[in-house]
Amino acid sequence: MTSEMFAVIMAGGRGTRFWPLSRRNRAKQFLRIAPGGTLIQSTVARIQPLLPADRILVVLGEDQLDEAARQLPGLPPENFVVEPVGRNTAPAIALASMVVSDRDPDGVMVVLPADHLIGDEADFRGVLAAAGEAACKSSVLVVLGIRPTGPDTGFGYIEVGEMWAEESGRSIHRVGRFVEKPTRERAEKYVEEGFLWNSGMFVWRASIIRDQIAMHLPELQSTLDGIWNTAPGSGRSEKIREVYPELDAVSIDYGVMEKSADTVVIPCQFGWNDVGSWSALASVWKKDEQGNAVRGQVVTMGAKRCVVSTDDRLVALVDVEDVIVVDTPDAILVCRSTSDQKLRDLVNLLQVSSLDRYL
Amino acid sequence: MTSEMFAVIMAGGRGTRFWPLSRRNRAKQFLRIAPGGTLIQSTVARIQPLLPADRILVVLGEDQLDEAARQLPGLPPENFVVEPVGRNTAPAIALASMVVSDRDPDGVMVVLPADHLIGDEADFRGVLAAAGEAACKSSVLVVLGIRPTGPDTGFGYIEVGEMWAEESGRSIHRVGRFVEKPTRERAEKYVEEGFLWNSGMFVWRASIIRDQIAMHLPELQSTLDGIWNTAPGSGRSEKIREVYPELDAVSIDYGVMEKSADTVVIPCQFGWNDVGSWSALASVWKKDEQGNAVRGQVVTMGAKRCVVSTDDRLVALVDVEDVIVVDTPDAILVCRSTSDQKLRDLVNLLQVSSLDRYL
Numbered sequence: 001m002t003s004e005m006f007a008v009i010m011a012g013g014r015g016t017r018f019w020p021l022s023r024r025n026r027a028k029q030f031l032r033i034a035p036g037g038t039l040i041q042s043t044v045a046r047i048q049p050l051l052p053a054d055r056i057l058v059v060l061g062e063d064q065l066d067e068a069a070r071q072l073p074g075l076p077p078e079n080f081v082v083e084p085v086g087r088n089t090a091p092a093i094a095l096a097s098m099v100v101s102d103r104d105p106d107g108v109m110v111v112l113p114a115d116h117l118i119g120d121e122a123d124f125r126g127v128l129a130a131a132g133e134a135a136c137k138s139s140v141l142v143v144l145g146i147r148p149t150g151p152d153t154g155f156g157y158i159e160v161g162e163m164w165a166e167e168s169g170r171s172i173h174r175v176g177r178f179v180e181k182p183t184r185e186r187a188e189k190y191v192e193e194g195f196l197w198n199s200g201m202f203v204w205r206a207s208i209i210r211d212q213i214a215m216h217l218p219e220l221q222s223t224l225d226g227i228w229n230t231a232p233g234s235g236r237s238e239k240i241r242e243v244y245p246e247l248d249a250v251s252i253d254y255g256v257m258e259k260s261a262d263t264v265v266i267p268c269q270f271g272w273n274d275v276g277s278w279s280a281l282a283s284v285w286k287k288d289e290q291g292n293a294v295r296g297q298v299v300t301m302g303a304k305r306c307v308v309s310t311d312d313r314l315v316a317l318v319d320v321e322d323v324i325v326v327d328t329p330d331a332i333l334v335c336r337s338t339s340d341q342k343l344r345d346l347v348n349l350l351q352v353s354s355l356d357r358y359l
Numbered sequence: 360m361t362s363e364m365f366a367v368i369m370a371g372g373r374g375t376r377f378w379p380l381s382r383r384n385r386a387k388q389f390l391r392i393a394p395g396g397t398l399i400q401s402t403v404a405r406i407q408p409l410l411p412a413d414r415i416l417v418v419l420g421e422d423q424l425d426e427a428a429r430q431l432p433g434l435p436p437e438n439f440v441v442e443p444v445g446r447n448t449a450p451a452i453a454l455a456s457m458v459v460s461d462r463d464p465d466g467v468m469v470v471l472p473a474d475h476l477i478g479d480e481a482d483f484r485g486v487l488a489a490a491g492e493a494a495c496k497s498s499v500l501v502v503l504g505i506r507p508t509g510p511d512t513g514f515g516y517i518e519v520g521e522m523w524a525e526e527s528g529r530s531i532h533r534v535g536r537f538v539e540k541p542t543r544e545r546a547e548k549y550v551e552e553g554f555l556w557n558s559g560m561f562v563w564r565a566s567i568i569r570d571q572i573a574m575h576l577p578e579l580q581s582t583l584d585g586i587w588n589t590a591p592g593s594g595r596s597e598k599i600r601e602v603y604p605e606l607d608a609v610s611i612d613y614g615v616m617e618k619s620a621d622t623v624v625i626p627c628q629f630g631w632n633d634v635g636s637w638s639a640l641a642s643v644w645k646k647d648e649q650g651n652a653v654r655g656q657v658v659t660m661g662a663k664r665c666v667v668s669t670d671d672r673l674v675a676l677v678d679v680e681d682v683i684v685v686d687t688p689d690a691i692l693v694c695r696s697t698s699d700q701k702l703r704d705l706v707n708l709l710q711v712s713s714l715d716r717y718l
Binding site for chain 1: 379658660661669671672673674675676677678679682684686688689690691692693694695697698699701702704705708709712714717
């Protein structure tokens with residue numbers, strides 16, 4: 001590759017699905033819920049064999065900055081790209097692409113969510129390298145497509161089109177189309193037809209994504225260009241703080257990928273897990289013979305298929321089944337396993353019940 | 360009545376059934392699990408309209424003394440009768456009867472467990488007064504028999520014999536026989552046949568129970584007589600500490616009541632609740648529309664028939680049913696409601712798992 005590769009880690013998420021462990025200022029990516037550090041620490045460690053720390057950028061909210069800097073002391077302070085408010089992924093990626101362009105106008109960007117797990121990290125890096133080569137040589141937007149393990153309705157799907165190229169022994173296909181989170185029935189059909197999950201991981205040249213954003217979200221790109229052309233380096237933050245709240249909140253998938261003609265997909269199978277819920281952790285944590293996945297000091301008696309997380313206290317389970325128990329210093333959750341998608345509603349309930357202090 | 364009435368509150372119990380709220384040094388009677396103070400405070404308050412504080416004795420273990428004195432500041436220090444080790448109810452009652460005899464050789468003793476609840480307290484005191492009259496006038500051992508609300512297998516049963524007397528408008532019957540905790544089938548039969556629950560509440564003259572103990576548990580009585588005859592007041596504690604560990608651990612029911620010919624029973628119906636388990640609390644605490652009985656800051660979403668106790672932390676329940684959740688500063692219990700009798704086994708498990716610090 002002639003151009004340098006940069007990682008852009010998307011860490012602005014406000015996950016409520018891991019309440020009470022995740023809170024307003026300590027979202028899922030900052031939690032130590034899998035082996036090997038917090039999710040964002042693992043995300044950084046995973047790509048470090050591929051590129052140096054000074055080319056790893058993290059996009060995040062202002063109030064997440066302290067925690068991120070604390071967890072990632074190896075990254076240069078200027079690599080934290082702060083969004084004044086969350087406006088979904090398109091503005092975040094557009095902002096990051098400006099920063100990457102400043103450092104290397106031909107730079108290749110690898111966009112990675114901060115809060116996923118990957119089983120086969122060497123394979124993952126192999127895919128990124130291949131995608132980087134492809135992005136370097138052409139003007140495509142590369143998306144990593146995950147081979148589904150089942151008809152999950154929580155992901156967007158990608159139809160795999162004709163073969164486009166082979167790079168480092170990995171085949172790259174044109175994207176047939178992107179489809180949003182489907183119904184169960186449709187998801188089953190997609191899995192049968194060989195669709196892939198949209199992983200939210202992308203590879204492209206910074207200059208290319210800027211062109212594509214200029215084409216499909218012209219207001220967003222012109223706003224950022226305006227700031228970059230008029231404000232000096234140190235005045236930009238001020239300007240960004242001013243204009244960012246007025247930007248439309250739109251995802252890069254909806255805003256650009258679905259509309260672009262130049263999208264390609266690499267089918268991947270490296271043990272990807274988006275750790276979308278407490279139940280999803282059960283597949284990452286070691287389980288006992290009764291199927292209980294626990295973290296911390298836990299005693300079970302007749303308990304089956306429970307997920308327990310505790311830091312300081314002993315948790316004793318007697319004869320309960322399929323229950324999630326999460327202990328934190330000020331709040332405890334006891335939730336039926338199949339209801340863990342309701343945590344978003346629970347967090348809303350706490351808010352309207354004037355229990356904000358637990359958020 | 361010519362003789363004075365004394366209450367003897369049996370507070371030596373080591374309830375494990377309320378773990379983790381109850382611990383080695385803070386047994387059930389010292390817990391604030393029902394309205395109106397801790398169970399022992401309620402027990403004392405309940406009888407105070409009937410007799411002054413200086414005639415209320417509390418039998419308990421040495422390590423329970425501080426907590427009891429703290430909770431019952433109105434009782435004279437000399438009214439706490441200390442057992443060096445627990446040896447079931449017969450030695451405790453024998454020891455208390457010596458103390459009562461010292462104060463009034465004709466004294467009437469009302470023996471009351473420290474950890475029960477009573478709905479109709481006026482009626483309860485009426486029964487005690489009537490029983491006291493009967494005990495005063497004759498040499499019977501009076502037991503309070505509770506009309507069963509169902510075929511509970513957790514209590515001993517009493518067969519009601521012929522009418523023996525009427526006192527203050529309450530009929531007193533001879534005891535047909537005492538039966539130990541029955542099987543479910545037998546319990547159903549007993550309920551049909553009008554048997555009563557053995558409440559563990561007794562009324563008798565101190566001199567009479569001493570005679571009965573001398574007859575049925577001669578070694579116990581002669582040991583105590585020996586101490587009282589040879590050691591002066593202040594040397595007795597020393598002597599008791601020496602000999603008590605060697606006494607047989609036997610219940611007053613098995614050791615005396617079942618063998619005595621002079622037992623009578625008063626049928627009672629004053630909303631008695633022995634609060635024998637977390638589930639039993641559900642009938643004492645106010646419930647919400649979904650049947651959840653909670654104490655402390657609790658938020659429920661789809662939860663049904665749960666019992667929750669928390670002091671400092673928020674507990675959030677999502678879609679769980681028939682579960683007991685108990686939060687304490689160092690341990691949390693999550694237990695299926697119908698399994699709350701297994702807490703004894705759980706406490707044993709903690710012990711063998713070197714988790715004694717949670718006991």
